Amino acid sequence: MSVTLNALLKSPWVFHLSTGSCNNCDIEVLDCLTPRFDIERFGMLLAGSIKHADVLLVTGSCNRQSAERLKRLYDQVPKPCLVVAIGECSQSRGMFIHSYNCPKPLDAIIPVDVYIPGCPPKPEAIIAGVVNLIQKVKGAA
């Protein structure tokens, strides 16, 4: 595995994107930054700009408005980048599955690397999911 990819796994800066969630998943993402969970231990930082991000944390059910912006943002992340789908909404569209406004699930719009189920997932589950993601990339390389 290349040095830079190895470094990426040790310092993944996350960009947090809500595509129309009920805001509960977003609060759980923010929980991961609090003293109790402190993801800076793993070198993770919350990036303010999409151009600084390595990992895209997507929550919410991708409605017609945000799907377009999601695609545009995905194009703007400097590659290599990883995508994490957080919460039921971003995976199967959850309770919005029959909504006129949510035509497609997230992984039909952009490629997703890891899914973290739950409504909302606990911070522990989010951290475990990211650890799984790191393991997966390590195994693949």
Next chain:
Amino acid sequence: MTYLMYIGYLVVFGVAVTAVIGLLASWIDRKVTARVQYRVGPPLLQPVIDLVKLLGKETLIPSGASRTMFLAAPLIGFASVIAVSTILWTNSLSGGRSFLGDLVVVVYLLAVPSMSIILGGFASGNPLASVGASREMKLVMAYELPFVLACLVPVILSGYTLKLGDIVGYQTQHGAIALSGGGALALIVCILCMQAKLALVPFDAPEAETEICGGVLIEYSGPVLALYRLMKTMLLFVLPFFIIIVFMGGLRLDGIHLVLFVLKYVGLVALITVIRNTNPRLRIDQAMRFFWGPMTVVAVIAVGLALMGW
């Protein structure tokens, strides 16, 4: 031969040693911040890992940006930081080698990193980056006046010399400048200006993540961003080093003085971290008022005291 020596100083001290100490200091800063907030904090090598990672990422250039300026701006800032640190190191390690007016050169070069950030911000063509750049510009105008006034104090006290070497020499004989009345006031002003030069809280309006998403650096990615980050971490060493040289007796390599130098440096970094962790962000107009009001008054008083020889 002297050429070779200067190149040696440039590569070994100007770049390598400065970068290593700066990275270490930025780790201390992040770790202390984490401990203040009851967190564990990042591992020791984290700043290095961040840089290595950025080297492996794509560099995206926004379509509305002016390409040459966008890529040249970080290089300009980086080069000036290297130049300053080389001058400071050469001065401290081989005393006789300072030239007339190097203090002026250093003060001038220390303004260039901010300029490079302004250039980069405007060149990227992003509205948020432009807001950040214009705030940075206001901040530069605000803190340069008290900073230059404060730097006059050691000049006056050490008998009107513009040579860093002579200022250090004066302090070796008569004790540190910070121990005199005017020197102490000027030191306080300088420390706060340093905080603004590093764009740290409470003066981080140009980069405010929560308002303008990282501001000036918003469009930078990959190796170019790494260059900016390296520039900032090196400034985290160069600025305290400069303050130690002009106010606190400089770097001497014999025995106890080396330990004292390390203590002074760690003390300054700790002070920066504490200020940054215990203050809210100032609005840009508040920051300007702060520097043009109280800070300039204090700096003028310091110069007055120095003129009277206190």
